[in-house]
Amino acid sequence: MAWLTEQEAKAKRKTDIGPPHYSKMLPPVIAKNYGKWKYHEVFTPGTMVHVAESGDKVYTVRVASPRILATDNIRTMLDIADKYCDGYIRWTTRNNVEFMTTNEANVPLIKKAAEDAGYPAGGIGAGLTNIVHTQGWVHCHSACTDASGLVKAISDELFDYFAEKRLPAKTRFALACCVNMCGAVHCSDLAVVAIHRKVPVIDHDNVKNMCEIPTTVSACPTRAISPDPAKKSIKINPDKCMYCGNCFTVCPPINIHNPEQDGVAIVVGGKVGSLRKGPSFSKLAIPYIKNNPPRWPEVVEAVKNILETYAKGARKHERMGEWIDRIGWEGFFRETGIPFTHQHIDDFTFMRDTMRTSAAFKW
Amino acid sequence: MEQEELKNKIYDYVMAAKGKKKLKEKDIIKGVTASTGEAADVVKKAMREMIDVGRLMYSYGGGSSSVEIPSEEYLREKGMIK
Amino acid sequence: MKKYETPLLDELEKGPWPSFVKEIKTAAKKTEAANDELGQLEKSYRDKKGYWKHGGIVGVLGYGGGVIGRYSSLPNEFPGVAHFHTVRINQPSGLFYNTKDLRVILDLWDEYGSGLTNMHGSTGDMVMLGCRTEALEPFFAEVSSRGWDLGGSGSALRTPACCLGKARCEWANIDTMDICHDLTHTYQDYLHRPAWPYKFKFKVAGCAVDCVASIARADCSIIGTWKGNIAVDQAAVQDYAKGGMDIKAEIVDMCPTGCMSYDGKNLSIDDANCSRCMHCISKMTKALKGTGEKGATILIGSKAPIVVGSLLSWVIVPFMKMEAPYTELKEFSEKIWEWWDDNAKPRERTGELIESKGMRSFLEAIEVDPQPQQVYEPRKDPFFFWKDEDLA
Numbered sequence: 001m002a003w004l005t006e007q008e009a010k011a012k013r014k015t016d017i018g019p020p021h022y023s024k025m026l027p028p029v030i031a032k033n034y035g036k037w038k039y040h041e042v043f044t045p046g047t048m049v050h051v052a053e054s055g056d057k058v059y060t061v062r063v064a065s066p067r068i069l070a071t072d073n074i075r076t077m078l079d080i081a082d083k084y085c086d087g088y089i090r091w092t093t094r095n096n097v098e099f100m101t102t103n104e105a106n107v108p109l110i111k112k113a114a115e116d117a118g119y120p121a122g123g124i125g126a127g128l129t130n131i132v133h134t135q136g137w138v139h140c141h142s143a144c145t146d147a148s149g150l151v152k153a154i155s156d157e158l159f160d161y162f163a164e165k166r167l168p169a170k171t172r173f174a175l176a177c178c179v180n181m182c183g184a185v186h187c188s189d190l191a192v193v194a195i196h197r198k199v200p201v202i203d204h205d206n207v208k209n210m211c212e213i214p215t216t217v218s219a220c221p222t223r224a225i226s227p228d229p230a231k232k233s234i235k236i237n238p239d240k241c242m243y244c245g246n247c248f249t250v251c252p253p254i255n256i257h258n259p260e261q262d263g264v265a266i267v268v269g270g271k272v273g274s275l276r277k278g279p280s281f282s283k284l285a286i287p288y289i290k291n292n293p294p295r296w297p298e299v300v301e302a303v304k305n306i307l308e309t310y311a312k313g314a315r316k317h318e319r320m321g322e323w324i325d326r327i328g329w330e331g332f333f334r335e336t337g338i339p340f341t342h343q344h345i346d347d348f349t350f351m352r353d354t355m356r357t358s359a360a361f362k363w
Numbered sequence: 364m365e366q367e368e369l370k371n372k373i374y375d376y377v378m379a380a381k382g383k384k385k386l387k388e389k390d391i392i393k394g395v396t397a398s399t400g401e402a403a404d405v406v407k408k409a410m411r412e413m414i415d416v417g418r419l420m421y422s423y424g425g426g427s428s429s430v431e432i433p434s435e436e437y438l439r440e441k442g443m444i445k
Numbered sequence: 446m447k448k449y450e451t452p453l454l455d456e457l458e459k460g461p462w463p464s465f466v467k468e469i470k471t472a473a474k475k476t477e478a479a480n481d482e483l484g485q486l487e488k489s490y491r492d493k494k495g496y497w498k499h500g501g502i503v504g505v506l507g508y509g510g511g512v513i514g515r516y517s518s519l520p521n522e523f524p525g526v527a528h529f530h531t532v533r534i535n536q537p538s539g540l541f542y543n544t545k546d547l548r549v550i551l552d553l554w555d556e557y558g559s560g561l562t563n564m565h566g567s568t569g570d571m572v573m574l575g576c577r578t579e580a581l582e583p584f585f586a587e588v589s590s591r592g593w594d595l596g597g598s599g600s601a602l603r604t605p606a607c608c609l610g611k612a613r614c615e616w617a618n619i620d621t622m623d624i625c626h627d628l629t630h631t632y633q634d635y636l637h638r639p640a641w642p643y644k645f646k647f648k649v650a651g652c653a654v655d656c657v658a659s660i661a662r663a664d665c666s667i668i669g670t671w672k673g674n675i676a677v678d679q680a681a682v683q684d685y686a687k688g689g690m691d692i693k694a695e696i697v698d699m700c701p702t703g704c705m706s707y708d709g710k711n712l713s714i715d716d717a718n719c720s721r722c723m724h725c726i727s728k729m730t731k732a733l734k735g736t737g738e739k740g741a742t743i744l745i746g747s748k749a750p751i752v753v754g755s756l757l758s759w760v761i762v763p764f765m766k767m768e769a770p771y772t773e774l775k776e777f778s779e780k781i782w783e784w785w786d787d788n789a790k791p792r793e794r795t796g797e798l799i800e801s802k803g804m805r806s807f808l809e810a811i812e813v814d815p816q817p818q819q820v821y822e823p824r825k826d827p828f829f830f831w832k833d834e835d836l837a
Contacts, residue, residue, distance in 0.1 A: 001552070001556045003556070003557070003580075003583050004583040004586055004587065005583075006442045006582070008583075008586070009582050009583045009585075009586035010586070012586040012587070012589075012590040013505075013582070013585060013586040013589050013590065014589040014590060014594075015507060015508070015589065015594075015637070016594070016633040016634065016637060017589060017592065017593075017594050017633075018535060018594050018626075018629050018630040018633055019534075019535040019536060019537050019538070019593065019594060019626070019629060020537050020546065020592045020593065021537070021626065022537045022538040022539055022541060022612075022622050022626060024537075024543060024546070025537045025539075025541035025542050025543050025546070026541050026612060027541075030541070030612050030613055034611050034612060035611035035617070035620070037611075037613060037614060037615040038615055038731075039615055039730045039731040040614075040615065040730060050613050050614075050615070058613065060613075064462060064463050065463060065564065066462070066463045066464060066465040066467075066468055067465070067563050067564065067565075068465040068468050068469065068561060068562070068563060068574070069468055069561075069562050069563070069564050070468045070469070070471035070472040070479070070560055070561060070562075071472065071551040071552075071554055071555050071560045071561075071562065072471050072472070072475070072560070073467075073468060073471055074547070074551055074562065074564065075548065075551060078544040078547060078548060081544050082544050087543055087544045087545065088541065088542065088543055088544065089541075089542055089544060089547070090539065090540050090541040090542065090609070091540040091564050091565060092540070092656075093540070093569075093606070093608060093656055093657050093658070095563075095564065095565065097564075100613075118463050118464070118467065119463050120461060120463075132567070134567065135563075136495075137486055137489035137490070137494075137495040137496075138465075138469075138482070138486060138574075139497065139515060139529070139531070139574060139575075140495065140497060141495060141497040141498055141499050141500070141515075143495045143497075146486075146489065146490070148457075148465040149454075149457050149465075149490070152457050152460070152462055152464060152465060152466075153457070153460075155460075155462035156459075156460030156461060156462045159460070159461045159462055162462075163461075179750055179751060180749065180751050181749035181750060181751070181755075182566075182567040182749075183567040183662075185749070186661065186749055186750055186755040187658065187660075187661035187755075187757070211425075212384070212385070212425075215425065215791070218790075219425075219752070219792075221752040221753050244751065244752065246751055246752050249425060249426050249751075250425035250426060250792075251425065252498075252499045257494055257495075259492060259493035259494045260493070262493070262494075272655045272658045272659075272660050272661045273653060273654045273655050273723065274653035274654075274655070274660075274668075274720075274722045274723065275653065275654065275722050275723050275724040275727060276699055276700075276701045276722060276724050277701065278722075279655070279660045279661065279757055280757075281755055281757070291493050293453060293490045293493065294453040294454065294456040294457055294490055295456055295457070315694075316694075316695060317695060317699060317724075317728065348754070349753060349754050350754070385791075387600070387639075387640065387641075387642070387791075388638070388639075388640040389640060389786060411638070414507055414509075414638075415506065415507045416506075417506060420502070420504075421504060421508070421509025421510075421599070421638070421639060422502045423500060423502060423509070423514070423598075423599045423639075424499075424500075424502070425792075426643075426792050427599065427600045427639075427642070427643060427791050427792050428509050428510070428599035428600040428601065428639030430509075431502075434502070437502065440578055440579060440582075441506055441582070
């Protein structure tokens with residue numbers, strides 16, 4: 001294949017056409033029974049069936065994915081879809097891959113073929129599914145940890161909860177490589193978010209050339225930034241800075257990265273569904289663990305401890321946050337053995353709502 | 364107003380802000396509407412035509428988008444200058 | 446091609462979970478971009494920091510979004526990633542693909558890009574990871590001439606996303622895939638040409654389980670619901686009981702409104718007190734079904750924590766009918782955009798503007814009346830505004 005020339009590209013390009021219509025992408029059984037599904041049943045963590053009012057059935061095999069996929073490996077998946085799924089495939093909103101077939105006999109064959117290609121089945125129902133994550137060092141200027149590597153290390157350790165073992169309820173795990181949080185980290189049962197801990201270092205010469213001073217000053221949520229007229233730059237009040245990095249986003253010469261001090265925090269107990277207790281934010285469990293690539297053993301150990309303490313203590317159908325509500329946060333810190341620190345008490349925007357105002361609590 | 368004249372006014376308006384303020388589409392439409400008396404949708408259409416041929420360009424920085432005078436690098440890459 | 450030693454990354458090829466390092470190495474056999482990505486990433490692992498510069502100004506002619514500029518800060522050491530831009534391709538609703546069309550994209554991406562992708566990005570687009578500036582226009586011409594378009598980025602409408610809805614889920618109250626497709630096509634101009642103070646996201650979920658996390662990360666969350674009763678198939682309830690389900694503990698006692706009871710034979714629901722949270726239906730999908738009028742709850746304002754904390758979306762319209770061509774939803778959205786665009790500071794999301802201007806200002810601008818369904822509780826303080834019209 002040769003590249004299009006400039007003229008060819010100009011002649012060929014179309015704009016404002018939007019994505020192709022989904023009807024071209026649906027397996028026939030899906031198109032036929034669209035809007036007419038009756039129920040579904042989960043067989044194993046990697047397989048389920050949906051039954052339509054017509055009696056038609058579609059079997060789904062869900063498999064793991066690292067989200068970063070090479071074209072050649074996607075082609076391997078498409079080969080499986082061509083062989084067993086009439087040439088259709090889909091991804092879930094959490095980046096798992098799904099193979100669908102009307103022939104139940106294909107289910108173990110698909111499972112085996114995907115496993116042989118390196119993509120094991122799992123992720124349905126009351127267990128772990130793909131950890132949703134961000135770009136990390138692979139592709140982002142803002143990252144203060146790597147996302148894919150941490151996710152890989154954690155998913156290896158917790159693999160049984162994806163493929164076999166069950167938890168009291170589904171557990172949605174997310175990871176963000178900075179506080180910008182591309183993805184729903186802030187509303188996950190269990191999540192890792194990378195943080196900074198040191199005041200940024202300012203390259204004044206470049207601030208002068210590259211940044212709008214008023215924009216940079218107003219970007220700071222704690223009003224730690226003020227103009228520095230003498231340097232035609234800005235200054236930062238270290239007592240007010242909470243290391244959010246928003247100034248770095250609007251003004252790159254304000255460098256907030258600090259490889260020895262950057263690391264991750266662990267938050268727990270959020271969810272997005274309205275089932276039972278409504279949607280809620282994740283809250284701080286562990287304020288800091290250092291970056292320790294390539295496999296971040298301290299982070300892996302910490303999340304495993306939280307997950308297994310939850311698995312032991314929660315009642316059936318109780319999500320992480322519901323379990324914590326029942327035993328109380330004092331119960332959470334007792335059961336997990338995680339130390340409670342100054343960082344756990346909100347001194348930013350939510351202190352009023354989060355301090356205990358009752359004489360009733362547990363030990 | 365002649366289309367070309369309007370486009371020149373738009374260009375001048377964006378040029379005047381260069382290096383001082385990042386302009387959104389809306390800022391340009393508001394500013395040029397006020398100075399020329401042309402209707403907002405007329406100004407918008409003219410501005411869009413300028414963007415389509417690389418006389419103006421969308422830019423992005425500091426988390427938000429703006430409209431700017433194209434850089435030489437951009438024009439060269441789009442085949443607008445050799 | 447340069448051969449990199451990658452002892453740290455090699456550690457991440459071990460273990461049962463699929464390895465992203467294996468993916469990068471697969472692509473690295475074909476492209477210098479992926480190969481240098483591998484080399485630079487190993488250096489990041491060694492130094493515990495990234496080597497990417499802030500995004501640059503790149504894109505396709507006429508569009509202000511869809512391409513995210515990315516340049517290595519070490520272009521001499523890793524020339525293959527000197528440019529490593531992201532191209533977002535707008536996904537089809539529901540993330541279904543026929544393999545034939547997807548193979549065409551893959552072939553083009555091998556030719557013009559690094560051979561690395563994200564399936565998918567957080568907002569939902571297919572993410573083509575690693576494109577040189579000079580490849581952007583021809584790659585765009587190739588994909589657009591085959592019926593695909595770019596997604597959104599910058600201060601624009603972001604690529605709308607949805608759960609798979611009626612395609613394969615018995616809980617879908619609304620046609621999420623059609624709504625998503627329709628909004629995407631109706632608002633192509635807003636999607637490709639950033640005209641707003643900041644980003645704006647639509648996410649469409651078929652029910653309150655919210656598999657697309659709309660309530661946490663969409664300025665406009667559209668969540669399917671119903672108005673009628675829950676129909677109970679008592680025989681199917683008995684089947685669940687026989688199958689080992691403890692109906693009292695797992696269903697009745699976990700109902701947040703206490704509106705259910707079970708006498709060992711019949712499951713009864715006090716429908717007037719049901720809040721339609723989906724717990725019972727999701728656990729006994731063969732036995733329970735929402736009936737009556739179907740539509741959506743429209744919630745506004747959610748976002749991630751930057752800058753003054755995360756927001757969940759707020760209920761603004763408790764129930765809206767959702768029938769093509771979705772005129773009511775569109776008129777509603779356009780009113781929001783007008784108010785937001787007129788009032789917001791740069792980089793101020795809709796939810797943040799509502800906080801700073803006040804909910805009343807927002808509700809009046811979009812012509813929605815106050816209703817108890819919008820709040821958990823009324824205000825606590827005795828300080829509130831009165832307008833002249835309230836006194837009349």
